[in-house]
Amino acid sequence: MTGTTARRSGIALVGLLAVDGLAHLYWATGQTWPAADERALSLAVLGMEVSFAPRVVLPLAALTLTGAAAVLAHTHGRGGRATRLVTVAVAAGLGVRGLAGLGWAAGVLDSPAGPFYWLNLALYTPACLGFGWAAARLARAR
Template structure:
């Protein structure tokens, strides 16, 4: 019984993270730039480089994260069979890759402007969240 409860909680936590990410991307698709004053500042803080946050860029990301969240939640509740398990595995892989890239930025192996908002957010938030949630998604993906 505890194993089922842990799996459900893990699935719900991962789904919550992915849903929040998807909703933020939907919000940015409206042209809003919170928490930054403008699109350039937002891009530099979130990605460390200048890219568009227009609807053609952020809407597919929103769809991807919201769909992934639904798949992870389904797997957490023992639904969706192989498909939801594959989604959980893909989420684990994606978060692991992002977490490892974050370590690369943190150690200077990958270029990241020191002193930039991205550098600080990567160290304090993005990399730890990706590594932690990636580990949780990997454990969830292994659950049958």
């Protein structure tokens, strides 16, 4: 991976993680956009009913925003081994989620009915696999 490609991949990955973290912060306020209510949001995002209370979404926001900061540092050659390990962890997490998405799409895993199935197929799985691959390549970059 060339330096320019690594930087671009890193910035794109940081953008994805930051948007995800900011969405979780937004949901922690009690807002449910783009869904009409918490139940609809939960079914679209996770395929099951779960709480989007601050005690649930704030730790997820902290995790993704911390990951974004570490990936950004690694992209710019900062932080050494620590930021590389976080970038590896981001790659692993996205890869596992992407593989689970393939399992749901292929029917190997039970996929919830409703909007989650199509969002998983069209958005979540491809994004996780693509960004997971980019994170893995970025983690290997010097």
